[in-house]
Amino acid sequence: MPIRVRIAPSPTGLFHVGTARTALFNYLFAKKFGGAFIVRIEDTDQERSSIEYESVIFEALAWLGFTPDEGPNEGGNFGPYRQSERNERGIYKKELEKLLHSDGELHAFICTHPAAGDENTLLHHCDQLDAREYKHGGIIRLHVPDLKEPIIVQDKVRGQVQFLMSDVGDFSIAKDLDTPLYNFAATVDDHAMQITDVIRGEDHLANTPKQMLLNRTLGYTDPNFYHLPLLLGPDRSKLSKRHGATSVAEFKAAGYLPEALVNYLALLGWNPGTEQEIFSPAELMAAFSIEKVHKSGAIFDRSKLDWLNGEYIRQMPVGELTARLLPFLKNLPLGAVSQEKLEAIVALEQPRLKKLSEIGERVRFYFEPPRVAFDLLQWKGMTEDEVISSLEASIEILNNLLSQKKDQRTDIERALLNAAAKMGDRGKLLWPLRAALSGAPASPGPFDIVELLGIPESIERLRRVKNGI
């Protein structure tokens, strides 16, 4: 039987990184076994679901590179892939009626208990077991006998986990014939879509016995279950908004590369058993095995993500990096900069970038003269006169180069370095030069900057700074 897995997000909010990791593990598992990765939209709660949030899901999936094999946009033989549409076709109603008319120990019934309020932590053990005919004013529950009989979840990550029927209670499966609820709709769909392996977050572990009970009642076979450890915030509680950025869109906007995020997410709760940490998507597929997934939660640590992101940035061909950087350069006075020059600038910044979003302010000085404060120009407590003569020396060297038409990077470096060496401390020449050109305490080296700016523009900047002192 072919492997079929699914992610079942509800379009009620942003796409969380935890969901992204669940999607990743499902995706890898499917690809590893040549199976199908399915997206099913769980929008039975019409109040909270929206079409905008649905597109957030698709955008996140596309950005991360997890292309669904079946889903609302891709189609497939098991559609529709939105629960709202499935509901319109009466898919749930049909199964619900089966449960309502079942004579078995497990069967659905109408519960007329009032909506849960403060008592919502109590288990429902209703005694209205004969009220099987649907009538308004009640909610439909599955009757679970109050027995000490265990329901054993064979979890492929955590092993055997036992629940008692008496601890499950009569749980809700639909508000009425036309309004199915999560556990019921998911169970019906997983069966209808022939899902073989359910890989999801640990927070669903307690739902599993309910779904197994539903499978048993409806005559379905259970899929394999895998419950992934949770993603945690620094305080070790489930990662949520209060821990900062948690949505995929936020990471994208913050300048993270999808391949770095994916790589990082893969390493949370899983590792290949080797010392490899950087994986291309293909390597990840090859190395992934769900047996090596952990049981314990993992803290989402930004500093390691940042490091990985930097690694990916450094490994990327300059042309590609430049293209990816474009959205983050929007607010800069780029003018009519050539692609070649832009790539040269990007190449200089490449080893310094941790996030794409950092590019903006780092490269602004290439496009417009910076403001330079005097004390920035001082190397090791140089006096005003020393700074001025240092700048003059640089200007003279550059003028010479200009008149000799030597404007190659090697020419620039040789001339400047020679002069700097004669001063004993190279910093006496090089620091004021670099500071005057960049206006920054940290930047690429002066030879690179001069080459990029061009000698005339460099001289111009140096003069202006010198005169401003």
Add this chain to the structure above:
RNA sequence: GCUCCUAUCGUCUAGCCUGGUCUAGGACGCCAGGUUCUCAUCCUGGUAACCCGGGUUCGAAUCCCGGUAGGAGCGCCA
């Protein structure tokens, strides 16, 4: 409160199944040094952990029991 899950450096983890090779390995972070005008990159070194208590055993991070701590779930949300 009830149910369930988990437990190795600050963090992600290897090792645990199949006890000895573990004076517990790697990575991130941090610290120091090298390269260097600066920053980053790069290189070198350092820092730091088997939750606690019993037991089994010649020997336990590894097996067993009991604690403790943390987490998740307990909706007419998903």
